[in-house]
Amino acid sequence: MNAELEARRVERESSRVISAHARSWQLVSALRVEDFDVAHLGRADQVILDMEDAIDDRLKQQARDHVLEWFAGGGKAWVRVNDVTTPFWSDDLSALAGSPGVLGVMLAKTESAEQVSVTHHRLGGHVPVIPLVESALGIEEATSIARAPGAHRLAFGSGDYRKDTGTANEAVAMAYPRTRLVLASRIGGLTGPIDGPTVGSVHSLLREQSEDAVVLGMTGKLCLDHEQPAVINEEFSPSPADVAWAVDFLEKFEAGGRVIRDGSDKPRLARAELITRRASYFHVDPR
Structure with missing residues (x-):
């Protein structure tokens, strides 16, 4: 690797925004080595090298080799590994165990807490795991999954969820699984979950689906190309106007002003504190 790189x-x-608060999570096929550094140096808060989705069984080892070679050259990233029910899961973990480039793993098609804990254990008990919940069973088991040892944040595999359930790709249909993941994350003491990706290059749709996720309490989103992170980072950050309101509200509260006087005040106080915390993560200043 050259000195400039x-x-x-x-x-x-x-x-880089740390994984606990990361908004944009860019998936990069482990077969596309040419995209590794492009993504790593781009706008995404975190990068996931994908050894699972759309990779033919005959190319799984090649995908692993690409990831390990990039790590050997000093690269660092998250890795999506194959699900526990496949023969590739064990090989993935054996290859990644002890690699200094692995920041964490995303576990495909997670449906139980045991799948998370055994993955965490197989990686030495110190590598964080993002369970990717992609089925009806996974959604129903979300709370136990969020409480599993090693669980870092939950993520929504929205495409496979729709295939599993026949659900339409519309806000009202996606509200239930998204809310389940939000509640499970809260119960498990995790940061708000990561939404599934928006397919396509139309930014208006990406903004719309991001807004739907934010309203429900999700705090990040998977993305599939180099242009989406900028939009996602904007949508999942508090706006300057929101930050200005939160700062003003907290200043009046601290000063003993007439701002905390009815049943809506405690929720507003909690919201103001959340906004200011997230503003500090992403360096958003009030107008």
């Missing part, structure tokens, strides 16, 4: 990697890592 190393310097750019170091600079990007110094400004």
